[in-house]
Amino acid sequence: MTMPMIEVLKPGLETCVQDYPGRKGAFGMGFPPSGPVDHWSFRLANILVGNAPGDAALECQFIGPALKFKAPAVIALCGGDMAAKLGGAPVPLWQSIAAEAGQVLELGSALTGARTYLAIAGSIDTPPFLGSRSTFVLGDCGGLNGAPLEVGGEIPVGEGQGVPGRKIKQSCRPAVSENHRWQIEVCAGPNDDWIDAAGQQRFLKSEWKLSPKSNRVGFRLEGPEWTFTEKATNKAPENGSDPSNTIDHGYPIGAINLCGQTPIILLHDTLTLGGFINPFTVPSSAFWKLGQSRPGDIYDFELVSVDEAQARKRAINAMCSEDSIEQA
Amino acid sequence: MIYDEPKFLPGGDRFIEMELGDELNFDLNFLVHSLSAKIREAEIAGLIELLPNMASIVISYDPDLISFADLKSEILSHYRNMGSLEDMELLSPIYYIPVLYCDHVTRACWEDYCAKITEKEYDSDILVKLNDLDGYAQLARIHSGTEYWVAALGFYPGLASLIALDPRCRLTAPKYNPPRTWTAKGTIGYGGSVTCVYPANTPGGYQMIGHTPVPVCDIEQSLPAFKQDLALLRPGDRVRFFPVGREEYDYIESRVTAGDYVHNVAHYAKFSIRAYHEWLGTLDMKERF
Numbered sequence: 001m002t003m004p005m006i007e008v009l010k011p012g013l014e015t016c017v018q019d020y021p022g023r024k025g026a027f028g029m030g031f032p033p034s035g036p037v038d039h040w041s042f043r044l045a046n047i048l049v050g051n052a053p054g055d056a057a058l059e060c061q062f063i064g065p066a067l068k069f070k071a072p073a074v075i076a077l078c079g080g081d082m083a084a085k086l087g088g089a090p091v092p093l094w095q096s097i098a099a100e101a102g103q104v105l106e107l108g109s110a111l112t113g114a115r116t117y118l119a120i121a122g123s124i125d126t127p128p129f130l131g132s133r134s135t136f137v138l139g140d141c142g143g144l145n146g147a148p149l150e151v152g153g154e155i156p157v158g159e160g161q162g163v164p165g166r167k168i169k170q171s172c173r174p175a176v177s178e179n180h181r182w183q184i185e186v187c188a189g190p191n192d193d194w195i196d197a198a199g200q201q202r203f204l205k206s207e208w209k210l211s212p213k214s215n216r217v218g219f220r221l222e223g224p225e226w227t228f229t230e231k232a233t234n235k236a237p238e239n240g241s242d243p244s245n246t247i248d249h250g251y252p253i254g255a256i257n258l259c260g261q262t263p264i265i266l267l268h269d270t271l272t273l274g275g276f277i278n279p280f281t282v283p284s285s286a287f288w289k290l291g292q293s294r295p296g297d298i299y300d301f302e303l304v305s306v307d308e309a310q311a312r313k314r315a316i317n318a319m320c321s322e323d324s325i326e327q328a
Numbered sequence: 329m330i331y332d333e334p335k336f337l338p339g340g341d342r343f344i345e346m347e348l349g350d351e352l353n354f355d356l357n358f359l360v361h362s363l364s365a366k367i368r369e370a371e372i373a374g375l376i377e378l379l380p381n382m383a384s385i386v387i388s389y390d391p392d393l394i395s396f397a398d399l400k401s402e403i404l405s406h407y408r409n410m411g412s413l414e415d416m417e418l419l420s421p422i423y424y425i426p427v428l429y430c431d432h433v434t435r436a437c438w439e440d441y442c443a444k445i446t447e448k449e450y451d452s453d454i455l456v457k458l459n460d461l462d463g464y465a466q467l468a469r470i471h472s473g474t475e476y477w478v479a480a481l482g483f484y485p486g487l488a489s490l491i492a493l494d495p496r497c498r499l500t501a502p503k504y505n506p507p508r509t510w511t512a513k514g515t516i517g518y519g520g521s522v523t524c525v526y527p528a529n530t531p532g533g534y535q536m537i538g539h540t541p542v543p544v545c546d547i548e549q550s551l552p553a554f555k556q557d558l559a560l561l562r563p564g565d566r567v568r569f570f571p572v573g574r575e576e577y578d579y580i581e582s583r584v585t586a587g588d589y590v591h592n593v594a595h596y597a598k599f600s601i602r603a604y605h606e607w608l609g610t611l612d613m614k615e616r617f
Contacts (some may be wrong), residue, residue, distance in 0.1 A: 146547075252343035252386055254340045283341035308593060309341035
């Protein structure tokens with residue numbers, strides 16, 4: 001069977017192959033799951049072109065790529081608006097469209113949001129690594145040779161049966177913030193008892209600015225000081241000298257990892273362990289917001305229970321289905 | 329201490345941090361890995377994977393398949409059925425790793441750091457002073473004078489945190505501040521009371537005391553030891569470093585490059601907590617290698 005290929009004319013900014021939920025079973029060896037940050041938009045793009053929701057697709061970040069189709073394809077773009085053009089004509093988001101052999105799809109800089117997902121009917125067929133096609137750039141593995149797209153690269157695509165003209169209902173799309181302010185859910189823990197009551201309130205009531213020193217490994221936040229309980233300030237020496245130091249432990253994805261006074265939200269390409277505390281954790285239901293926010297955006301944190309976070313995730317999962325489709 | 333009741337701390341909608349105690353303690357780490365093995369064997373539906381560490385286990389789960397409360401009670405029942413720590417014994421292979429101490433590779437890395445980032449004392453000099461040793465030879469003798477226990481795996485793929493099983497060989501070392509932007513693959517690092525072999529070219533903060541040509545992680549899986557698995561070491565395994573000269577180092581490096589290097593492993597070795605405790609009781613802590 002011949003593989004329809006896509007040729008990379010311009011790579012964009014760290015455009016990577018991802019799948020969902022990424023790499024499972026190797027976290028304990030030091031491989032984080034990887035996968036798309038905004039997995040809501042990612043799954044909708046796949047559903048539009050008739051793929052399984054988690055199939056491999058492209059994550060375009062801030063500046064999109066230019067790609068030439070070597071064979072006819074059905075594609076869909078979901079997420080931030082990168083003013084995409086196919087053969088020079090504007091392409092709508094949240095909709096499946098047909099691309100002809102030889103046509104060029106060109107994405108620009110993100111006008112809204114930060115990440116745009118490109119799914120292709122048949123899905124991207126790079127060799128899986130430890131059961132996943134997700135790219136883990138820090139570990140040089142997965143995706144296309146373990147790296148972001150490069151000029152002249154060729155992306156293999158499987159045979160697909162996509163149908164153009166399918167659209168995601170307005171009510172089933174994530175609403176990308178237009179005022180650069182986001183309400184982000186957090187759950188308390190695992191190490192919230194290291195932060196005193198005033199420190200916890202300060203975290204929940206303050207504005208936090210997303211730092212430019214952020215990537216798929218972690219999002220750094222800028223905001224007020226943290227204050228600690230006795231547990232952090234009066235502890236055995238093997239915990240380390242800073243109040244935010246603890247004995248090395250594993251890091252949950254979404255953990256707000258406190259390094260000294262700098263909180264870092266750990267994303268899907270995180271380092272898997274370390275010696276800093278995690279007072280709060282961002283649950284899966286808020287990851288689409290992380291994926292669509294950009295440096296300088298403001299986060300307000302909203303404390304939710306674990307049950308509530310799980311319910312919100314189920315609500316998003318329910319929208320990642322054929323029920324969200326209408327005809328254009 | 330090891331807690332009477334382990335703590336189950338939520339980490340968002342899909343993780344739990346199970347804390348078994350709050351210190352760096354071999355018995356506690358042994359308990360963490362024995363329990364992790366039991367949990368894996370139980371194949372609990374909805375449990376995705378485990379990140380065992382020094383004193384805790386981070387558990388990832390699918391809340392649509394198992395609730396926090398049910399997962400907690402299932403894990404607690406395995407914990408309570410573990411039996412006495414003294415009776416525990418596990419298969420613990422010993423990996424022999426050749427090391428060229430105070431080598432050319434890490435010296436070049438240190439010189440580069442001094443030139444580009446900040447002046448700092450040579451790493452081995454720091455360890456010699458801080459640990460009251462009489463020179464590089466004693467540093468090598470002590471570092472290679474004990475078996476190490478793989479207490480945790482991760483941070484970066486294939487990176488094992490190793491702790492000395494012979495308390496007379498425990499060293500301490502500060503970390504680089506600021507950290508290095510690169511460290512050569514195969515560097516033998518020491519930070520706090522933990523030693524490691526860098527699995528790839530990565531940033532790093534541990535003092536660099538030597539270098540091995542033998543890889544501990546290989547995503548290409550080219551050498552025979554990596555055919556089954558791309559990371560050499562697992563928690564509960566042991567490592568023994570042995571000093572080599574430049575000639576032997578170059579020979580081993582050539583075998584690794586040729587792709588036919590055979591890792592030296594005692595796969596039959598078992599570890600008994602009782603025997604280890606008895607041996608600890610016989611040691612004179614004033615003795616030094």
